[in-house]
Amino acid sequence: MSISTLQDYEKFIEIFPNLYRATFNLQFGPLNWPVSIFLINIEPSNNVWILIDTADPDNISKLFTALSQHFSKFPNYQLKYILLTHDHFDHTGSISRLLDEYEDIKLVLGEPESFLTNNKNVNGKIHTQQLATVEGKITVDKDRIVMIKRGKEEEFEFFNVLKPIFIADSNLGSISYLHIPTNCIMVGDSLMNLSTSQCSKPVITLPFTSTNSHLNSVKESIKNISRLEDVKIVFPAHDHSQNGLSINDVRAFADTLKK
């Protein structure tokens, strides 16, 4: 399936009530991959929104076009948080520009903080933190970072609507978000759906072994996802289908990994 034929190609589509997805074309060497980001209308009565992931650096202007087209239908909206599933370049590409353009927006990250390095000023006081990505480092003011800690997930402001769940071990540094009203979970790269011949089946693909994560952590992630309750649909960040994966398909796949 060609990425450009996806209904949400380069624009936000409401895939479930108050849950929107846009998919961009990620050029990965000779390959073209889908990379999806999500917008949640987290407080519809107050027009408050959350963005999950920011796609790759080559798609910055397309992402901003998609955002402005989308929000033209929601005047006086507030985009309050950028949530990161993990720190790879293809999910963090627009962070700097988003932080510039939205003065009040905050960046939400999951523990571990290993990819954050402190940047000290001349007086020895820590005033910024740097988010290290594959592309390099992004400097972020410390007061614009919200760190979700293991065991203290409920401290996240919108925990009751969008629940942070640590899926992967520290190696993948990955946090997933369960949208409670729709039972949809956004899992970043904990799971991918890149099989062009079998779009409905989850697959373990090359990038897991070519990035800083290991195949065993990926298998563990998939098993962890399969054990979650209150999940109906799993949305990977790299997904050749519009509709995500049913939790039953993920569970069936997880069963094959146990052998």
Ligand SMILES: [Zn+2]
């Ligand atoms: Zn990725």
